[in-house]
Amino acid sequence: MRNVFSVYRQRFAKGRVYSPIAYFCGALLRRRFTDAGALAWLRGSPMPNIRNDHRGTIVAGDVALYPDVTLICRPGARLSVGDGTYINRNTFLFAEKEISVGEDCMISWDVIITDTDGFGEERNPGGARPVKIGDRVWIGSKAVILGGAVIGDNVVVAGGSVVTGEVATGAIVATRPAHEIGRVE
Amino acid sequence: MFDFLKIRRLARRCQSAGRLDVPRGHPWPAIKNEGGQIHLESIRLYPGTRLWAHKGGVLAIGNGTVLGRGTEIIAWEKVQIGRNCLIGWDVVVMDTDLHPIGNRPLKNKPVVIGDKVCIGCRSIILKGVTIGEGAVVAAGSIVTKDVRPWSKVGGEIAKEIARVKAGG
Numbered sequence: 001m002r003n004v005f006s007v008y009r010q011r012f013a014k015g016r017v018y019s020p021i022a023y024f025c026g027a028l029l030r031r032r033f034t035d036a037g038a039l040a041w042l043r044g045s046p047m048p049n050i051r052n053d054h055r056g057t058i059v060a061g062d063v064a065l066y067p068d069v070t071l072i073c074r075p076g077a078r079l080s081v082g083d084g085t086y087i088n089r090n091t092f093l094f095a096e097k098e099i100s101v102g103e104d105c106m107i108s109w110d111v112i113i114t115d116t117d118g119f120g121e122e123r124n125p126g127g128a129r130p131v132k133i134g135d136r137v138w139i140g141s142k143a144v145i146l147g148g149a150v151i152g153d154n155v156v157v158a159g160g161s162v163v164t165g166e167v168a169t170g171a172i173v174a175t176r177p178a179h180e181i182g183r184v185e
Numbered sequence: 186m187f188d189f190l191k192i193r194r195l196a197r198r199c200q201s202a203g204r205l206d207v208p209r210g211h212p213w214p215a216i217k218n219e220g221g222q223i224h225l226e227s228i229r230l231y232p233g234t235r236l237w238a239h240k241g242g243v244l245a246i247g248n249g250t251v252l253g254r255g256t257e258i259i260a261w262e263k264v265q266i267g268r269n270c271l272i273g274w275d276v277v278v279m280d281t282d283l284h285p286i287g288n289r290p291l292k293n294k295p296v297v298i299g300d301k302v303c304i305g306c307r308s309i310i311l312k313g314v315t316i317g318e319g320a321v322v323a324a325g326s327i328v329t330k331d332v333r334p335w336s337k338v339g340g341e342i343a344k345e346i347a348r349v350k351a352g353g
Contacts, residue, residue, distance in 0.1 A: 118306035118324035120253035120273045161343035162325035173343040184287040
């Protein structure tokens with residue numbers, strides 16, 4: 001039988017390990033998850049905001065959550081985050097149908113991952129398409145990952161980019177950066 | 186538990202306010218009214234929203250509009266948002282450049298957003314923009330010119346620029 005203590009003991013045997021207080025605070029979040037590995041809550045308040053509505057499924061492995069992370073799972077949706085992933089501060093994951101994040105991902109701060117078209121939490125004119133993020137993906141800060149994005153393994157998503165389609169394994173993707181449009185007189 | 190008192194406090198900052206609905210979450214919406222006019226009808230403000238009306242600015246939002254989390258509306262001259270709009274997360278709507286630079290004086294131009302407009306997350310609507318009724322602004326776009334009614338506009342989407350080297 002797999003109980004809370006064996007989960008955390010297993011976590012200490014694996015790779016990245018955080019401080020005991022982080023795991024202790026992470027245990028406060030376990031109630032909202034359908035199934036969770038060794039959760040860690042790092043670096044302080046505000047507390048990660050996990051909204052499950054008790055009819056969605058949030059499944060997490062050994063995940064580290066920074067402050068102000070929001071995971072919202074609508075009824076009937078499935079949000080799964082793999083082992084070893086960390087989700088940096090103020091990131092917002094909104095699952096209308098399905099979002100699955102792979103193992104050992106590094107999600108930076110202020111990222112929005114949603115399987116809708118990003119028009120908010122109310123209505124969704126476009127319809128939800130599942131989002132699949134592979135393993136060892138590095139998502140830069142302030143990126144926006146919209147519905148229908150299928151990201152392969154070992155991908156680097158540059159900061160500030162808007163990702164919608166398929167991203168091949170091992171690619172580095174970016175939106176066109178700023179360029180000169182005029183001069184200050 | 187004291188949400189209705191906090192909503193009363195928000196409504197007090199406005200010149201006119203309908204039924205404001207604030208879903209659960211933090212931080213509570215902030216309305217900063219520095220001598221301007223804020224006219225809200227019955228709208229829904231998600232947590233993290235900020236409405237800022239500078240001196241002489243007019244900020245009007247129509248019935249049934251929903252402002253997503255982290256949206257900021259900055260009105261130094263006039264920002265008017267229509268009815269039943271759907272505004273996504275972290276959208277910035279401003280009718281000003283907020284400060285002069287070099288020899289250029291500060292220019293404020295009104296922003297008018299029509300009814301039933303859908304604005305995607307992380308969009309930026311800059312000064313002087315008129316968005317027609319029913320338009321759709323895709324996520325991550327920066328809108329500097331007018332948008333025709335019932336049209337769809339968007340910015341760039343991420344493209345592959347390189348590959349990760351096999352060793353690292």
